[in-house]
Amino acid sequence: MKIIVCIKQVPDPEAPTAQFKIDEASKRLRPSKSVNPVANPFDMNAVEAAIQLKEAAGGKITVLSLGPESSADVLKQAVAMGADDAVRIDMDTAVPWNSFLTAHALSAAIRKIGQFDLVLCGRQAADTNAGQVGVGVAAVLGVSCVSFVSGIEPKNGKVEVERIADKGRELLEVGLPAVLTISNEINHPRFPTAMKLIAAGRQEIPSWTLGEIGFSVEKLLSEWPGLEEKKHFIPKPTTTCEFVEAETLEEAGEKLALRLRTEKVL
Ligand SMILES: Cc1cc2nc3c(=O)[nH]c(=O)nc-3n(C[C@H](O)[C@H](O)[C@H](O)COP(=O)(O)OP(=O)(O)OC[C@H]3O[C@@H](n4cnc5c(N)ncnc54)[C@H](O)[C@@H]3O)c2cc1C
Structure with a gap:
């Protein structure tokens, strides 16, 4: 099974609230310098789910992040856990990134990686709680999507997926390829050994520019009705x-x- 896992680097969600301020001018949450960037916790559940699928049915796991140079660290963590390949899309800071543009950029990178069976995302990013990118990727790629996934079982060339519903759980049979957004109930991510962390830390993570994945922000923005954040406030x-x-x-x-x-x- 070919699995691609999307990992976002976020400011440590365990940091005390007092370490975060809202910058009203840029309408962004600004963590203080003492807050470490970490892998979005749900994305580590997605990496663990991918590794367990690979252990059960074989295959290859590629981890993908759109972010600045520092996001190579979250990819290295996933490689230390057991991912086979990693690639970072270099985040051009001039682009007004949001869930829509991110979903399109990740989809362009996924097309460049090639044929896949599953794309796994976290159910939401801990810094925005938007929960839009996974479903956005599925829409752009034209494949099925199941959100809030709490279990995955490969079955006869498809996957049986358990998802968290409002009251109880749902069991769905999903044809491949598909995108699943993973919830924390699915597993406990493994801790890589020190040796694996050191080996992954030494690895060079390839990075692609937006041009190399064929992503044109100008074209997208010209076709998009737009969405503007008017205010960010407590x-x-x-x-x-x-x-x-x-x-x-x-x-x-x-x-x-x-x-x-x-x-x-x-
Ligand atoms: C390190 C970093 C710094 C940023 N700084 C700014 C900034 O200063 N100003 C600004 O306008 N925007 C910034 N962004 C972009 C902004 O946060 C995007 O809107 C964001 O990447 C879109 O995700 P979301 O929060 O809507 O995610 P959600 O929809 O909540 O995320 C759901 C899932 O989608 C996947 N996903 C989401 N984003 C990414 C990603 N970037 N790479 C890989 N997988 C992803 C993950 O699996 C995640 O669990 C930054 C992004 C990153 C990664």
Whole structure:
């Protein structure tokens, strides 16, 4: 089975909230310098899922990231875990990146990599929680997509996929090729050995320019109706405090219950 896993480098989501500020001018979340860039946690679940599929049915895993030079680190981590190949698409910082453009750029790189059975993405990126890129890649490539995947089983040239539904789980049979967005319930990503980490750390990760994958941002933007983020902000908490006036505790309890019922809390 040929599997491509898309990995995004994000600011460490475990860092304290106080280490993040919203830059209103650029409308971006800005982590402080002490916040390390790490692999998006859901993407490591996707890498682990790919390795388990390869262990069960054989095949090849290619990991892919669109990002600056530092994102080679998340690809090396995946190689240390067991991925066979890695490629970074060099992120031109002049491009106004968003989920739409990212999905198109990743799709162009996937076409350049060649024939595939599965593309695995994380269910969402920890810095934006957009959850759009995986489904976007499926739409651009014209293949099926299953989101919030919590289990994958190869079956007769297809895959049986369990997904997290609003209430309970769904089991789907999916023809290949397909894109799956992976949720954390699927597995616990393995920790690579120190030897594998050192070996992967020494590896040169090839990088492709946007031109080399045939991605034209000008063409895309000229055909796209557009989507503009108007504001990025933390909503101001609006809490009001109301006292229940009563002579006795029983009366207070009764009035409180009535008030909560009026507010549809009870
Ligand atoms: C290191 C880095 C710095 C960035 N800085 C800026 C910035 O300063 N200003 C700006 O406008 N934009 C920036 N971006 C781009 C912006 O975050 C994109 O909108 C983003 O890549 C699109 O993903 P999303 O957050 O919508 O992901 P989601 O849709 O939430 O991601 C779902 C899944 O898609 C895959 N995926 C998403 N993005 C990538 C990727 N880049 N490479 C590989 N797989 C991916 C992953 O599997 C991920 O789990 C940056 C991106 C990166 C990687």
